Amino acid sequence: MIEQAPAFILLAPFLVAILVALVGIRFEKICFPLVVLSLAGSFAASWTTLCRVMNEGTIRYFMAGWAPPFGIEFRIDGLNALVAVAVSAVALITSIYSKNQVPVETPGKVSQYYTLYLLLVTGLLGMVITGDAFNLYVLLEVSALTSYALIAMGPKRATLASYKYLIMGTIGASFYLLGVGYLYIKTGSLNMFDIQEQLVSRDLFGSPAILVAFIMITVGVWIKMAFFPLHAWLPNSYAFAPTTTSALLGPLVTKVMIYVMIRLTFTVFGPEYTFIELDWSDIIVWMSVLAILAGSLAALAQRDLRKMLSFLIIAEVGYMVGGVWLADSAGLIGAIYHIIADAFMTLCVFLFAGIIFVKTKDRHLSALEGQFKKMPLTMAAFLVGALSLIGIPPTAGFFSKWYLIQGGINSGHWEYVIALLISSLINAVLFFRIIEIAYLGEKPPEGHGHHHADESEGRSEASFSMLLPLLVTAVLLLVIGIFNQSIVAIITDFVSQFNLASGAR
Numbered sequence: 103m104i105e106q107a108p109a110f111i112l113l114a115p116f117l118v119a120i121l122v123a124l125v126g127i128r129f130e131k132i133c134f135p136l137v138v139l140s141l142a143g144s145f146a147a148s149w150t151t152l153c154r155v156m157n158e159g160t161i162r163y164f165m166a167g168w169a170p171p172f173g174i175e176f177r178i179d180g181l182n183a184l185v186a187v188a189v190s191a192v193a194l195i196t197s198i199y200s201k202n203q204v205p206v207e208t209p210g211k212v213s214q215y216y217t218l219y220l221l222l223v224t225g226l227l228g229m230v231i232t233g234d235a236f237n238l239y240v241l242l243e244v245s246a247l248t249s250y251a252l253i254a255m256g257p258k259r260a261t262l263a264s265y266k267y268l269i270m271g272t273i274g275a276s277f278y279l280l281g282v283g284y285l286y287i288k289t290g291s292l293n294m295f296d297i298q299e300q301l302v303s304r305d306l307f308g309s310p311a312i313l314v315a316f317i318m319i320t321v322g323v324w325i326k327m328a329f330f331p332l333h334a335w336l337p338n339s340y341a342f343a344p345t346t347t348s349a350l351l352g353p354l355v356t357k358v359m360i361y362v363m364i365r366l367t368f369t370v371f372g373p374e375y376t377f378i379e380l381d382w383s384d385i386i387v388w389m390s391v392l393a394i395l396a397g398s399l400a401a402l403a404q405r406d407l408r409k410m411l412s413f414l415i416i417a418e419v420g421y422m423v424g425g426v427w428l429a430d431s432a433g434l435i436g437a438i439y440h441i442i443a444d445a446f447m448t449l450c451v452f453l454f455a456g457i458i459f460v461k462t463k464d465r466h467l468s469a470l471e472g473q474f475k476k477m478p479l480t481m482a483a484f485l486v487g488a489l490s491l492i493g494i495p496p497t498a499g500f501f502s503k504w505y506l507i508q509g510g511i512n513s514g515h516w517e518y519v520i521a522l523l524i525s526s527l528i529n530a531v532l533f534f535r536i537i538e539i540a541y542l543g544e545k546p547p548e549g550h551g552h553h554h555a556d557e558s559e560g561r562s563e564a565s566f567s568m569l570l571p572l573l574v575t576a577v578l579l580l581v582i583g584i585f586n587q588s589i590v591a592i593i594t595d596f597v598s599q600f601n602l603a604s605g606a607r
Contacts, residue, residue, distance in 0.1 A: 104150055107147040107148075107150045107154070108147070108151055108163040108178055108231060109163060109165065110143065110144070110147040111148050111186055111227055111231060112144075112227055112228050112231070114140045114141070114143035114147065115140050115141060115144050115193075115221075115223045115224045115227070116220070116221070116224040118136050118139070119140075119216075119217050119220035119221045119224065120217075121136060122136055122137065122216045122217050122220065123213060123214075123217040125213075126212065126213025127213045130205075130213060133213050134197075134200075134201055134216070136216075137197050137216050138194070138197050138198060140220065141190065141193050141194040141197050141223065144190045144227065145187070145190040148183070148187045148191075148227075151178055151186065152183040152184060152187050152592075155178055155180055156180070160177060160179040161176075161179075161183075162175060162176075162177050162233075163176040163177075174232065174234045174237050175232075175233040175234060175293060176231045176232060176233060177231075177233035177294075178231055179596055180592040180593065180596045181361075181364070181365070181596040182230045182231055182365070183592075184438075184442060184589070184592055184593070185357075185358070185361045185441060185442070186227055186230045186231055188357075188441070188442045189227055189230060189445070190227060191578075192353050192354055192445050192446070192449050193223040193226075193354070195453075195571040195574060196346060196349045196350045196353075196449070196453075196571065197219070198567060199346065199349060199456070199567065199571040199572075200346035200349075201567040202565055202567055203344070203345045203460065203568070204216070207255075207256070207345060208255050208344060215252070215255060215344075218252050219248075219252065219346075219350065221244055221245075221248045222244075222245050222248040222249055222252065222350065222351075224244065224245075225241045225242070225243075225244035225245025225246075226245050226354055226355070226358045228241035228244070229245065229358055229361075229362055230358060230361060233293060233294050233295060234292055234294065235282045235285065235286075235292050235293070235294050235297065235366075236282055236286075236292040239275065239279050239282060242275055242326070245358075246272075246275060246326075249267075249347075249351055249355065250271070251264075252344070252350075252351070253339050253343040253344075253347055253351070255344055255347070256343045256344045256347065257342060259338065259342040260338075260339075260342040260343050260344075262338075263335075263338035263339045263342050263343075264339060266334070266335050266338070266339070267339045269335075270332070270334065270335040271335065274321075274322045274324075274325030274326040274332075276322070277318045277319070277321050278319055278322030278326075280318045280322075281314070281315040281316070281317075281318030282315070282319065284318065285312070285319075287311065288300075288301075288306050288311050288315075289301060294365070294366070294369050294370050295369065297370050298370055298372060301371070301372070301375075302372070312371075313380075316371055316375075316380070319366055323359055323363045324423075326359045327356045327359035327419050328356055328415070328416055329389075329393060329423055330389070330392060330393035330416055330419075330420060331396075333393075333397075333416045333419075336356075336412055336416060337400075337409055337412040337413055337416075338409075339412075340352050340408065340411075340412040340415070340452075341408040341412050345456035345459060346456070348452055348455075348456070349449065349452045349456055352411070352412070352415060352448045352449070353444070353449040354445060357444060360419065360422045360426075360437070360441055361441055363423070363426065364426055364434075364438065367426065372600075373429070373600045373601075376429075383427050383428070383429050386423065387424050387427050387428060387517070387518050388517065389423075390420040390423045390424030390427065390518065390521075391424065391517050391518055391521040392420070393417065393420030393423065393424075394417045394420035394424070394521040395417075395524065395525070396416070396420075397413050397415070397416035397417030397418070397420060397525075398413075398414070398525040398528040398529070400413040400416070401414045401417065401528070401532060402531065402532060405466055405467050405468075406467075407455045407458065407459075407466070407469070407470070407536075408452070408455045408459070408465060409465075411451050411452060411455060414448075414491065414529070414532075415448060417525050418448070420521075421437075421444075421502075421506060421522065421525075422437045422440050422441065423437075424506070424515075424518050424521075425437030425440065425505075425506045425509060428509045428510060428513040428515055428518065430509040430510075430513040431509075431597050431598070431600075432505050432506075432508040433505070433506060433508075434509070434597050435509075435590060435594060435597055436503070436504070436505030436506035436507075436509055438593045439498075439501060439502040439586070439590060440502035440503075442502075442582060442589065443501070443502045443579075443582060443583075444499075444502070446498060446575055446578050446579050446582060447487055447490045447491050447497075447579060449575050450483065450484070450486065450572065450575040450579060451484065451487045451488070451491065453568070453571055453572045453575060454483065454484040454487065456568070457477075457480055457564040457568050457569070457572065458470060458473065460564060460568070461477070461562070461564060467535070468539065470536055470539045470540040471539055471540065471543045472540070472543055474541045476563075477562065477563050477564070479563055479569060480563060480564060480572060483575070483576035484536075484572075484576075485537070486576035486579050486580065487579065488529075488533035488536070488537070489533075490583070491529050491533065492526055492529045492533060493526045493529075495583065496580060496583045496584050497580060497583045498579045498580075498582035498583040499579075499583075501590075503522060503526065505590075506518075506522060507519050507522055507523075510522065
């Protein structure tokens with residue numbers, strides 16, 4: 103059974119998605135337990151696979167026994183085993199959280215919603231573990247088409263946001279596919295590791311087609327991860343989507359695309375070509391500085407809680423793209439660690455935003471007024487997520503920023519270091535503003551009475567199925583932070599196979 107774990111990571115959500123689609127329409131009650139069970143199975147398979155990778159090294163799994171480069175290969179090393187565990191964990195936590203919300207927000211469409219949900223998770227997990235560049239495109243489209251639909255199930259404004267996302271996403275996917283086409287024409291292969299061998303052995307790096315492929319693939323992936331200024335689709339899509347949808351998309355979509363960028367950059371094109379021959383690092387690090395500052399400043403201007411968090415995601419994407427393009431081993435470790443940390447930080451604050459929205463029916467920051475008294479547990483969990491986004495030890499966010507800043511200093515990119523520090527300060531301002539409103543309330547306007555005065559001062563936490571995932575996520579942020587050494591060890595193992603400069607320019 104353990105031998106088949108890599109396939110089971112994908113098959114559990116995929117097969118249950120079909121089951122939910124067929125049976126769930128008649129028996130709505132069984133959708134939720136089936137979804138949770140399948141994602142628990144997927145998480146268990148990811149965890150087993152990670153343990154195997156740590157013991158045995160890279161696992162190669164051939165789908166249906168066809169050997170590459172003709173068959174599709176799942177090649178799992180420390181990097182994607184780790185990301186797969188994070189993706190399946192976030193999906194599982196969010197599915198528990200969805201229990202009461204999905205029937206309320208998408209009445210009569212519960213089985214459709216969960217079918218799309220599971221297919222989205224299948225697509226994301228598939229992108230993480232596949233070793234095939236075209237197969238990656240197929241899974242990219244599976245996750246994209248399902249996420250458009252999941253966003254469009256929200257209120258009216260969500261439909262428009264979803265349409266914008268659909269257009270941007272299709273352009274991104276087309277760019278990626280064209281790039282893969284160029285690679286295929288030159289190398290005759292679609293297997294990522296085989297492409298790399300062909301590029302090196304036939305010395306194809308001088309070819310203009312490979313340069314075009316690199317640019318196309320990179321731009322396509324950037325659109326998909328909402329890298330500033332290609333981010334226009336993201337804020338409204340995540341802000342107006344149904345609660346569960348944004349709690350799943352916010353933490354996962356951009357992070358998986360960052361992983362895809364790292365995988366293609368290092369496994370397909372190789373660091374020598376990317377960082378030495380092309381030598382675009384300086385430009386792209388400056389672009390990520392702009393992304394960090396633009397995302398943080400836009401977040402500062404928001405009064406809508408979920409929109410504010412959506413802009414923070416854009417800043418976080420800047421952190422990670424910059425970390426990769428510093429071309430420094432500490433920066434790369436930081437970027438990969440940040441994929442894991444940021445998945446759970448974003449999950450934590452989005453689960454919180456969902457709970458506040460469900461309890462107050464209000465999206466505005468003023469809805470948080472007095473919530474410390476009413477929802478002490480919810481606010482405590484939110485505090486952990488907030489401190490992690492600011493980067494305060496021992497939360498996960500501190501350690502990824504530590505490595506990113508170290509990478510910035512090693513590679514002499516001080517502008518990146520300064521942007522990170524400014525962004526952390528802005529995060530501190532944002533979250534302390536939220537804490538202040540929740541603890542002290544906003545000043546009542548002149549001549550008006552206090553507008554929340556009539557509410558009873560009793561405690562009222564969210565339902566158990568919403569509170570539990572939030573508390574679990576908060577605990578995980580501390581666990582990921584405290585056990586950062588073991589996570590960094592797995593990442594270092596991946597990073598050390600590329601002789602990236604550390605300190606040398």
